[in-house]
Each structure stands twice: as structure tokens, then as C-alpha cells.
Amino acid sequence: MDATSGGGAYGPIPRKEDARFIRGQGTFVDDICLPGMLYGAVLRSPLAHARIVSVDAAAAAAHPKVMAVLTGEDLAERALAWMPTLSGDVQAVLATDKVRFQGQEVAFVVATDRYAARDALELIAVDYEPLPPLIDARTALDPGAPLVRDDLPGQNGNKVFDWAAGDREATDAAFSAADVVVSCDMVYPRSHPAPLETCGIVADMNPVSGKLTLWVTSQAPHAHRTLYAMVTGVPEHKIRIVSPDLGGGFGAKVPLYPGYLCAIVGSMVTGRPVKWMEDRSENLMSTAFARDYHMHGEIAATADGKILGLRARVLADHGAFNATAQPTRFPAGFFHIFTGSYDVPAAFCEVTGVFTNKAPGGVAYSCSFRVTEAVYLVERLTDMLARQLAIDPAELRMRNLLKPEQFPYTCATGWQYDSGDYPRALRLALDIAGYAELRREQAQRRARGEYMGIGLSFFTEGVGAGPRSQMDILGLAMADGADLRVHPTGKAVLGISVQTQGQGHETTFAQIVAHELGLSPDDVEVVHGDTDRTPFGLGTYGSRSTPVSGAAAVVAARKVRERARLVAAAMLEVAADDLEWLDGKWRVRGDPDQARGIAEIAMAAHSTLDLPDGVEAHLDASAVYTPPNLTYPFGAYICVTDVDPGTGEVKVRRFIAVDDCGVRINPMIVEGQVHRGIADGIGIALMQAIVFDESGNCLGGSFMDYLLPTSMECPSPELGATVTPSPHHPIGAKGIGESATVGSPAAVVNSVVDALAPFGVVHADMPLTPAAVWRAIQGRPIRPDLALS
Amino acid sequence: MKLTLTVNGTEYARTIEPRLLLIHFLRDELGLTGSHWGCDTSNCGACVVWLDETPVKSCTVLAAMTDGRRVTTVEGLARNGVLDPVQEGFSACHGLQCGFCTPGMMMTARWLLDRNPNPTAAEVREAISGQICRCTGYENIVRSVLWAAGNDGNDGNEGNDGNDGSDDDGRD
Secondary structure, eight states: OOTTSSSOOOSOOOOTTHHHHTTTOOOBGGGOOOTTOEEEEEEEOSSSSEEEEEEEOHHHHTSTTEEEEEEHHHHHHTTOSEEEOTTSOEEESSOSSEEOSTTOEEEEEEESSHHHHHHHHTTOEEEEEEOOOOOOGGGTTSTTOOOSOTTSTTOOSSEEEEEEEEOHHHHHHHHHTOSEEEEEEEEEOOBOOOOSSOOEEEEEEOTTTOOEEEEEOOSOHHHHHHHHHHHHOOOGGGEEEEOOBOSOOTTTTSSOOHHHHHHHHHHHHHSSOEEEEOOHHHHHHHSOEEOOEEEEEEEEEOTTOOEEEEEEEEEEEOOSSOOOOSOTTOTTTTGGGTTTTBOOSEEEEEEEEEOOSSOOEESOSSOTTTHHHHHHHHHHHHHHHHHHHTOOHHHHHHHHBOOGGGOSEEOTTSOEEOOOOHHHHHHHHHHHHTHHHHHHHHHHHHHTTOEEEEEEEEEEOOBSOOOTTTOEETTEEOOEEEEEEEOTTSOEEEEESOOOSSSOHHHHHHHHHHHHHTOOGGGEEEEOSBTTTSOOBOOSOTTOIIIIIIHHHHHHHHHHHHHHHHHHHHHHTSOGGGEEEETTEEEETTEEEEEEEHHHHHHHHTSSOOOOTTOOSSOOEEEEEOOSSOBOOEEEEEEEEEEOTTTOOEEEEEEEEEEEOBSOSOHHHHHHHHHHHHHHHHHHHHTOOOOBOTTOOBSOOSTTTSOOOOTTTOOOOEEEEOOOOOSSSTTOBOOOTTHHHHHHHHHHHHHHHHHTGGGTOOOOOSOOOHHHHHHHHTTOOOOTTBTTO | OEEEEEETTEEEEEEOOTTOBHHHIIIIISOOTTSOOOOSSSSSOTTEEEETTEEEEGGGSBGGGGTTOEEEOGGGTSBTTBOOHHHHHHHHTTOOSSOSSHHHHHHHHHHHHHHOSSOOHHHHHHHTTTSOOSSSTTHHHHHHHHHHHHHTTSTTOTTSSOOSOSOOSSOO
16 A cells, blocks of 8 residues: 555554664664763672661772762762662662672762772772671561561561452352363572663753753653652653663663662752763662562363363562562552463462562563563463363363454453453464464474473463553543644654553554555654653553553554644535544545645645634644553464474474464554564573572673573464554554563473373473573472572 | 784784784774674683784784784774674665674675585574574574675675785785
8 A cells, every 4th residue: 555645554664763873873872971070989888688788889989980979878868878669669879787689789979980880889888787688589478587678657568568369269160160270380489681871861950050960771751750740849840851772672671770760860969960880780780670470370170171261379589679560559550461372261360579688570571561570471381281181282272262253241250351352473483383283293392202292372462551440550540642833844753651662662653653644654753751841651561661652652643634624624615514534634525636735734824715613724733642541462473493402492382373363553563563472482481581690699690590492492483463443442452562571481381291191290390491401300400599409 | 012003904003002902903993993802701702803814803812913913803894984794784684783792793795605515504594603682693694694695796896806905905
């Protein structure tokens, strides 16, 4: 289709943002260099749990290149030693009383160059009195367990919360009536999103204007502006956040981090801009981790494989501060979507969060607010049920998948799925895989003593937070604005509140507007990441950009279009009702050659053309979109692995992914998102884990130890698509950014466990490293969260 | 200490600390911010540049080690404003998302294609296996490099076979 004719701007067009990146001309935070800029560095705790006896920074302050040293006491004088987290807890900016995890921030040095700042850290003497650390979450609630949060009034133990969803009695009854019950303990290990760009900031407090400008790695610049105003006391209109090009985020750049605030105070103290960029170890050891769920799951079914009920009991390790980023009312995120894609009559889950002496965080890493953990639980249990009943896992899923006519569907824990055709997606995945042939090959190989696995997973996510009545973050409802200006020559500038970390917003959002207005995407410039130039909104995470901000852009564009109709009517001297929007222009009904496009109309709207009373000049419009519901993308994944039982090595031979994210605006970008998530799933399932020893030393503090998948471990994905539009989204789109990260780990693990079935292995916890696989074969599985076994 | 080297065909002389890493020299001293720092431990390859003819991870090379030598960075890939086919390929095949690993990936890709003009997908995967991308799952990077292989030698690629001696910047 002609992209300029209207209704034709969607499609796999190359990205606008590529031009600067392929030339090495992106602007990341560490590329910002301001006149007189200083460099900050953070001194971190070497111990997981210790009382601070003293901090002596005199020698550091005397270093000739050091301009300022901040300690917890210095921040306490400004009431900034603690800051609020996104979950209503507080987190130490610089420790004053105790350190509560290895890598916690203790002091901050500002110096004239980044090497001198690091030198000066070594001149700071901290006297620690070691305390017994709480590392094993399973002992957090034991009597006598070390108390992590003695700073909190009335906090007598290490419990953060108890939370439940679903109907306990109905679920118990379903289990009582079942022919078969399968249960399993499984760990979703702590992991880290590890965007290739670490977190950082350039803070510039202008002492004359009182304006605080922050170039910062932020996925949510507007929400952060509000938080910085609340924390620092700088009036919000005097704060400008610029989130420039981000080198990935995946959730890691949603929270506020102590280093950001230290740099701000550093700029206030010195009167000069201060840059702070964490190094990779700081990133892995102190910024938002993900997962860390210890789950006990149970599934109840009839003898012919009809699922009757699901139960889950979860111990959630939240680290030293409850700093999860998620809607307030859901302390376990959206984990209670754990009935997955199946028609499950009864379900009940309980989640208990606990403090430990580990880094804070919780919801990060493309998890759709913990749908990842939920999908993993139900998809592992479904596979175990299939094994128990000797029913093929594809067949068992097909018997239980929701049927198209059941939508909109309200699941047992209250989620209202908007649309879906699940059997179609699964059938397509099975077709692409050649499933029956794969099973024949597997049987032949097994007969030869070769261990090939075929793993399925089917996922449903709820993304695009969220409905005003149910969701907020620190009291801020999760709505997003769009601001569309149409210049006299018909070129448009769209300001949005969400922030790309590589998802291609500059292209996709231009396509959205162009599609609505009959323009070329080249005629639409997308502005984002600068709070002085864009409308308020809660930012990009939880796959919410297209579901929320994309909808706002559509609504704004349709307001422009309606205004243009009135102007076109004046131009053509007809009644507005006599016009219809067709092929990208307002046309006179019955005489379609009498037409005006947006460019002509825009010039007329800015001209002296006589407009009817009540019609504003110009075409600019804005919108704020509050989603009526989440969107529910889904997909069917199949992973084929080959396992060497001698070494425990797993090779991913094939990965088939059929995704349905509703209407695809730019299918090339959508597929790129799926490719990324598959790599995530392979990494999480096979190698990525942030592990601790019994002293609380983080054993995943560099890329030498925290292993990420390379081009050698990632297969060439085989993708398929179905399109089931969202009925409530203005263009029928659903989120896609996290789908594959959510759905793929279960497929990989199911595949490996399937390969190991001849050894009697029914479950093994991620990450399925060669050692873990080998130990599972020996019947001595490794506990993946601690280096204790 | 004094350092003299050639970066992207331009000679620079600077006084530096002996401990200064090449990545910081390029970024902070010369303002060539296209090469990125990502891990400190030679694992991620966001900092890959060429030292003479060889890709190196500039986070673990001292700037002092480049004295008298030639360094080529992503800023030197295009010639006279004409993109290298590798650059075109990354855009054509959606070989980048956030763009952070892209410069390093492209430098390795150009090195590969100069030595192996028609690599297989497996050879491309091996060539970039010392570098990490968190966005693409590598598939579209492989396609990008293969695209570039198919378009090498077209207009815009003059000098990539580099035996004319006219542009001594380390890319021959």
C-alpha cells in the first residue's frame, strides 16, 4: 500500500533512529559532556550485613582532585539519607546505621576526573562491625533469623507482606474432587536484566536559575521528575529530565537509584555538573534484580487431563529494601494471572515477601510485572501433568486452552482477558515445528541413546498498565499523554511520555500518526525523553508503550483529523457531515475527487480562511489515555534441544515462536522484540543467575560470572504470527516487548526436562547449566539460588 | 606520558596518564563517543575498535599501547560520507535496537568481511561470539552482516579492499 494514502503507514519500514546509531552518533548518558563537569564515584559495602561504626573521609576530601565527599551523615543533614522506593518502603541513599547488602552505597566522591574519583574511594576508611547475614530466603521467617530492617518502626521480623488471590475454598474443593494432583517445588532464580549500558546520570543544578537538569538513564522520565521533586524539595517545574538514547533498559532503568541522588547533591554542593556512571559490577550487584521466587505449585485434573484447579504458595525474596516497581495494589505484581492460558475453574495463590541481605529490586527484566514467574509455574506444572497422565503435552494443552468463543474471559483470579484464538496459535506453532515428525525423530534418537527434547509453552500476558480504578504507582495513575502539533506545511511533531530503550518508538509512533492522518511516517517527528518538551505519562515498562501511549497518539491524531474535517468543510464550502475520510483525505460524499489532505488543510487552518464559529484555528491536539483494561498478548512456543548427558551441555537446536500481539504496526520491529525475548529465555533458562554464598557475597558481579547468551547459544528463531485485535484498544494493538521473555524460559526448561525423561528427571531448576543438568541426571539436583550445595 | 597515534586517519598527540584505558582516551580525550564502555572485563565488546588491522576490546587496552599505531573506530567506517555496506546492512536488516553494541559489532563485521567476503551464517556467529547484544538475539545481526557481504563491492564500498594506499587509516 502507498504509505501516504492513509491507512497504509503500517509495515516493516526501516527505523528512523538507525541513522545515528550506525554512524556512532547516538547520544547516551555517558556521551554527555558539560563544561566544568565533575565525576562521581560510589563507595560500596564489601559486607552483606554490618553495623557502621565510623566513616572517615578526611583523607579523600584532602585529595587534590576531589571537590566533595558525601557520607550518610552529610545526606542526613539534608534529610536525604533515605529515599522512598516504588513500593512504599524506604531505601538508604548512603548508609548511616547499617549496610544491608554487599554493594550498598556508603559514600560518594566528586572529583575532577573519573579516575581520581575512584582513587579517592580508596582513601575513605569505614569501620564495620559485621553482623550475621540473612542470605537464604527460606530461613527469613525462622525465629532468631537476623533482622534486616531494624530501621523500620514495629518491624519485628523479616516479612514484607502476605498477599493472596483467588478462592481458597473453591480451589480446595476442586483438588478434593480431582483424579490426579501433581505438585512441584521450583525456584525462579534471581536474575538481572543487564542492559549493555549501565545506569548513570549527569546532574546539573544551576544555582542562578534554580533549575535542576538531569540527563539520566530513565525509562520513566516524567514519573521520575515527580519523584525527584518529592525527594529533593526542588519544585517540579524547576526540574527537567532528559533521558537521551538508552542502551537497553528491560526494567532496570525504572527505579530511582542512590547514585542518581548522590550526583544531584554533588551538583548542589559543588555548583557544577556531576556525572556518575556505574560500572558493570555495580550494575549487577546493586541495581534492580529480577525474579527470585521460590514457588510451590499444584495442579489438579481429571484422568483425561482436564485441569480443575491450580494452587501456588510463593516465598518472594525482595532483598534488603522493598523496591519493586509495580502497581501499588499488587505486591506480587501480576503473578496471580498464574492460571495462564487455560480454562481453570478454581485457583488460589499466596505470596509472602521477605527481606534478606541482598540487593533490592524485584520487578525488572521484561517480566510484565511477574507474569514471567506465573507462566513458568503453570507451564511446568502442565508439562508434569502431561507426563503423569501419559498424554502428549501439546494435546493436553489443546484440551485445556481457552476457546475463542470464551472471550472476553474472566479467569479464576479476576483478570479479564480481552481477546484470543489460542488453539489457532498452538496449531500454527506445531505446524511450523513439524511436531509429529519431531516426536518420531526423538523416539529414534532415544533408541540410539541420544537425548533430544521438545518443549512447549503457551503464555498469556496482561500488559499496558493500567486501568485507573486498579493501578497506580506511588499514587500516580498509569495514564499517558500525547501532544500532536501539525505545522502549516502539514509536517507533524508528536510528543510522547514513554521512553524507548531500543524499541523503535521514533518509527512506530510516526507510523501510528501517519496512518491516522494520511501522511508519510517521514513527515512525523517523534519527540520523547525530555520532560520539558513532552506531556506527562508513566513511561515505558510492562509492555505499555503501544497499549497506552500508542493509544494516546491515536486519540490525539483522531482529534486532529476531526478538526481538519471542519476546516476542510470550510475550504470546500460543504457541511462537515458531507465529508468522509477515505484514502487519507477528507472527501465529499459522492464526489470523492473533491478532497483535501492534511497538508492542505493544515495550511488553511493557519491561514485567514474564515472558519465557522467555535472552530479553533490550527490543527494541534493533545490527549491523555487511560486504558480501560490491559491488553492480553499470547503465544505458543516450541523449543528443541539436544542434551549431552555426559557433560550436561544443552544445545538449543530450534526455537519456534508464534506470537499474537493484535495489530502489528511495524512487523519488523515486533519480530525483533521476539528475537530478543527468545535470547532472554535461553539465557535465563540455561545460564543467567545472580547467586550468593553463605556470607552474602554476590557471585554474579561481572560478566565473567553472570553469563549472558552469545551468538553461539542463540538459535535462528522460526517465527509465526496470528492477529487477534484487542477490542478495546483504538487500533487493536497489544504489547509485545516482553512476550518472548515471559514465554520462552518455560519452553526451554520443558525441552531439557523432556530430553532427560529417560533418566526419570521430572524437574530441574534454572539455570540449567551443564553442572545442573549433570547433577539432575545423577538425581542430586542443585539448589540454584545459593552456592551452598 | 606523551602519546602519538593515528585515529581514523588523523594524527593526534596528547599527554596522558599511563593508566588511561584506550576506551576512555577515545571517548573523553578525543570525543569519539561512538565506541561504548559496557563491562570492564572484555566480555561484551561494546568497545571494539581496530588496533592497526585487528579488532581489540579497548576497555582492556591501555592508550599507551597504541603509541605510533593506528586506531579505527566506528566513526571511521563511512568513507567520504558514504556508508559502509555493513552500516547499511544493520539498518536494512534491523540489526540493532538500542544501538549500544552496534559500533563494536560493525567493526568486527567489517574485519570479518575483509578476510572472508562470503561468510556463512555460522562463520558470522563465530566472529561476533566475543560480543554481547542484549536486544537482537543476534539473528538480525547475522542477517545484517550477510546482507553486507552480498552488497560489498557496490558503490559506497570503495577502499574496503584498500590496496590503493591513499587512505592509510588501518582499514586495509
